[in-house]
Amino acid sequence: MEMDVRHLRTVDTIATEGSLSKAAATLGLSQPALTTQLQRIERHFGGQLFRRGRHGAVATPLGEFVLAKARLVLPAVDELNREAGRYAAGFSAAMPLRYGAVPGPLMAGLLQRLASRSVTAVSMRTEPSSLVLADLVAHRSLELAALLEYVDYPVGLAADIERRVIAVEPAFVLLPADCPLAERAELELSDLRDASWVLPPLADNGLRDTLDKACAPSGFRPRLAHEADASGARDLIASGHAIGIGQASFRATPGIAVRAIVGSPLRVRHSLIWATAGPIAAMADQVVSAATGAYDAAVRRSRPYRQWLSRHSRSELAS
Structure with a gap:
């Protein structure tokens, strides 16, 4: 699997929401679909990113590392999308x-x-x-x-x-x-x-x-x-x-x-x-x-x- 921004956003959302069920609702996915996607992401990185238990999903040391990098990348991507949209569309009152x-x-x-x-x-x-x-x-x-x-x-x-x-x-x-x-x-x-x-x-x-x-x-x-x-x-x-x-x-x-x-x-x-x-x-x-x-x-x-x-x-x- 090739890692892309969507996968990094998935990891960030799970960490932010603190559980797979809440993250699935935020992302508009079923919980089984999100679980399957997370497993693919973990296989890509070679280890478990979250420990799941009664208190939700908690990032592992590998998960913390991936999150730190993802949270550097995602704002830059968001800014790129905003600015590219401005330049491509030209200016308007909005x-x-x-x-x-x-x-x-x-x-x-x-x-x-x-x-x-x-x-x-x-x-x-x-x-x-x-x-x-x-x-x-x-x-x-x-x-x-x-x-x-x-x-x-x-x-x-x-x-x-x-x-x-x-x-x-x-x-x-x-x-x-x-x-x-x-x-x-x-x-x-x-x-x-x-x-x-x-x-x-x-x-x-x-x-x-x-x-x-x-x-x-x-x-x-x-x-x-x-x-x-x-x-x-x-x-x-x-x-x-x-x-x-x-x-x-x-x-x-x-x-x-x-x-x-x-x-x-x-x-x-x-x-x-x-x-x-x-x-x-x-x-x-x-x-x-x-x-x-x-x-x-x-x-x-x-x-x-x-x-x-x-x-x-x-x-x-x-x-």
């Missing part, structure tokens, strides 16, 4: 495109455009970590993700994942609106030597290393006073407890002044990623166009970035 994003201009902006262009139904997942999003795409838990990376610290991707860069922009300083430094259009990093900083608790996007490296020529290391997610950081900055780093396309927030850094030493890359063999590949150009539109709309809403662009060229960001 099977939305799973989209993940780091908070930023592509998060809600791309979601809105995908929905308005009727590409497909879309479900949204936000994550502070681009590494987590890349892992979710690699394991086919997401079809599409929008990453935020500091340019010297790109997220490593599996060979079967495609990255499309939507934009590169400077990172700006976020200051309390009543801070004297907010009177200037652009700041030197050395102006921030004595400031208290708030940064995200996750350091996997390269921000901290990039900031330390940028400040080193000015002879200081930023003093980290607080760690907070994006919402908490905005509150701390607006209330005057800290300064922070934000995207040039940062949306206007009461109590916060957004100011450029001379020389743009910190640069942020906005990218989309998807599996090359996944369903996004067939609509990649449409999705990238939607993402570009979302980003451009965010730039138009950002007065500080528009002012920076009036004084500088985006080509500076490629150097």
Whole structure:
């Protein structure tokens, strides 16, 4: 007899139900038919998998070994069946495109455009970590993700994942609106030597290393006073407890002044990623166009970035 997934599922069901009679009912078999099938499986493995008695069916050491292996295989097979069905059937309202994003201009902006262009139904997942999003795409838990990376610290991707860069922009300083430094259009990093900083608790996007490296020529290391997610950081900055780093396309927030850094030493890359063999590949150009539109709309809403662009060229960001 050749072992297949059906046989492994039979063994797992017997162990889960704890008796052949209950397992037979679950599997839709008569108890004699299940007993015969189990005997064939045991002959294949060369020993008894369950001891049957008054208290039901209890796995033998060989049975425990087979069960451990089966319970690794069965979830993978189930996932394969689900994902293959998604890709073969295409998307529908019952099977939305799973989209993940780091908070930023592509998060809600791309979601809105995908929905308005009727590409497909879309479900949204936000994550502070681009590494987590890349892992979710690699394991086919997401079809599409929008990453935020500091340019010297790109997220490593599996060979079967495609990255499309939507934009590169400077990172700006976020200051309390009543801070004297907010009177200037652009700041030197050395102006921030004595400031208290708030940064995200996750350091996997390269921000901290990039900031330390940028400040080193000015002879200081930023003093980290607080760690907070994006919402908490905005509150701390607006209330005057800290300064922070934000995207040039940062949306206007009461109590916060957004100011450029001379020389743009910190640069942020906005990218989309998807599996090359996944369903996004067939609509990649449409999705990238939607993402570009979302980003451009965010730039138009950002007065500080528009002012920076009036004084500088985006080509500076490629150097």
